[in-house]
Amino acid sequence: MKRLESKFEHILFSSRWLMAPVYFGLVLALIVLLVKFGKEVFYLFDHIMTATGGEMIIGVLSLVDIALIMNLLVIIMFSGYENFVSKMEDLHSHQDRPDWMGHIGFSDLKIKLIGSIVAISGIELLKAFMNVDNLTDRHLAWMVGIHITFLASGVLYALMDKISYKSH
Template sequence: MKRIESGFEHVLFTSRWLMAPVYFGLVLAMVLLLVKFSKELFGLFAQIWSASGSELIIGVLSLVDVALIMNLLIIIMFSGYENFVSKMEDLHTHRDRPEWMGHIGFSDLKLKLIGSIVAISGIELLKAFMNAHNLTDRQLGWMVGIHVTFLFSGLLYAAMDRLAGKGH
């Protein structure tokens, strides 16, 4: 029986490597986002003389949106890989290694994720308000409601995380 248990635990432990292709897929998603970013940026340059100030601001906010999502993917890939798959031992002494790498736990990762979602939602909401003439009051109301839901969810999660940390 001990042999079966040991074998099962080995398979279970090794199964963490099934996440490696997922993280590689996120790298490919970043390539797609880079293409999207480039398209948006070149579009802004093409319209620089004909676009209104609002259109340029909305375009820049779209670039910021993509950058935030890419930053979020980096955090998820690095911390997820190190927390759940394998330590990046060869990179611990690399001079360009970010200081936060290896120090973000699962709870910190969730807080960063929620914070990024709130920031992205806020940018989308700002873009919507700058383009409000194309949206109905109902659509804007739903967007505000969803953003407020994200905001309160983030605040509640942060409060629960803080309370749980004080209890240990």
């Protein structure tokens, strides 16, 4: 029976590698976002003489939005892989290795995730207010409500994390 239990635990432990394709899928998502970023930059330069100031600001905010999402994906890929699949031991001495790699735990990852979602939501809300004439009051109210919900969730996550940290 002990041998069966040991075999089961080995299979269970090895199953973490099923997550590896998910992280590779996030790499593909980065490529898609990079293409979208390039398209947005091209659009901005193509309309540099005809776009209004508000349109340019919305365009730049879109670039910031994409950059935040890409940064978030990198954090999720690296920390998720290192926390749940395998350590990147061969990269510890690499000169370009980010300082945060290997130090972001699951709790830190949740806080960074909700912080990024709040920032992205705030940018979308700012873009909506820059284009307020084309939106209904109901649409704006939903956007504000969703942003406030994300903001409150972020504060609650941070409080739970602080309470959890104090209890340890």
